[in-house]
Amino acid sequence: KIAKEDFSAVKISHDVTNRLAHKWRSEEAAILVASNTALYDNPSLTNRLWQGNNPTRLVIDWQLKLPESLHLFDRSVKTIVFNQLKDEERNGLLFYKLSEEKKLLPGLLNALYQLKIQSVLVEGGAKLLQSFIDADCWDEARVITNEEMRIGHGVQSPQLKNNYLTEADKIGHDIVSYYVRTEQ
């Protein structure tokens, strides 16, 4: 499980693991979340616990329903809002229109190519991650689990397929597992 039943966020990982996750952010060109995660978690997606660059923030908000008050829209970092309504640039916030079609990945990946964004850390939530997995559009998955925590009923975590484990590290009660994708 990756969140509680009511979508509220749970602090799953140790502070040291969170720092590692911020290091990962500093290593990629961009970081992507979908609308439910943007709304329920209100993440900043910045690299506060490590030195180096902030990745460009990418958010999917088809109908532009997310409130402007979210941290993602604070203009502190370049942010791109993929949507189906408009192309516009406003005070460092870029609205990028994708085709009406609901198939996200081909249009999104083409847009990233046009924007010269060459690496993306997909931070969730479950639906978005599962769509990358189902389309075989991923290179490496980093999965943080906490051995002590039981969420019970909650949002089901995405399910990996066609993969093998390359490394697993223990940080406190956390296990950080690294998987790479295999060809089918």
Ligand SMILES: NC(=O)c1ccc[n+]([C@@H]2O[C@H](COP(=O)([O-])OP(=O)(O)OC[C@H]3O[C@@H](n4cnc5c(N)ncnc54)[C@H](OP(=O)(O)O)[C@@H]3O)[C@@H](O)[C@H]2O)c1
């Ligand atoms: N533990 C963790 O590491 C972690 C990380 C991130 C998030 N979370 C949790 O995850 C939960 C949210 O996950 P979620 O699965 O409900 O939502 P989500 O993936 O954040 O967002 C889902 C929405 O994004 C759009 N979307 C995503 N993938 C799409 C695709 N392939 N094609 C078209 N539209 C797509 C759809 O919007 P429309 O409905 O508008 O079409 C869909 O309803 C939150 O409770 C959050 O706390 C946990």
